[in-house]
Amino acid sequence: MIRPDAEQLAAHNRLVSILADLADSGRPAPCVKTPVAEWTSDDPGDQEYVARLCLACFARTACHEYNTNYPEPAGVWAGLTESDRAPRRGRPPKETTDDH
Ligand code: SF4
Numbered sequence: 733m734i735r736p737d738a739e740q741l742a743a744h745n746r747l748v749s750i751l752a753d754l755a756d757s758g759r760p761a762p763c764v765k766t767p768v769a770e771w772t773s774d775d776p777g778d779q780e781y782v783a784r785l786c787l788a789c790f791a792r793t794a795c796h797e798y799n800t801n802y803p804e805p806a807g808v809w810a811g812l813t814e815s816d817r818a819p820r821r822g823r824p825p826k827e828t829t830d831d832h
Pocket of ligand 1: 761762763764791796808809811
């Protein structure tokens with residue numbers, strides 16, 4: 733198991749703090765209201781279901797920023813399933829230019 737570094741731990745604590753503030757203000761994140769097992773399920777159907785719940789989350793931007801900086805291999809983050817976040821295979825898309 734890889735231990736998070738101090739920067740990642742601080743970023744994670746900031747996200748947890750945002751989630752706590754939202755819960756205190758009566759706007760809990762869906763992953764706080766719903767059992768966390770659904771967010772970490774391996775079942776693609778479960779992941780698609782909770783990914784849709786993320787769309788209503790007030791912490792979605794912060795969640796996305798955290799997972800962009802510190803990608804987690806498992807679970808649903810900011811409305812993105814494991815499959816959504818998986819690196820794409822094959823050639824990168826061609827870049828287009830306006831000078832043709
Ligand atoms: S966007 Fe992030 S914090 Fe909000 S419900 Fe989804 S996983 Fe939880």
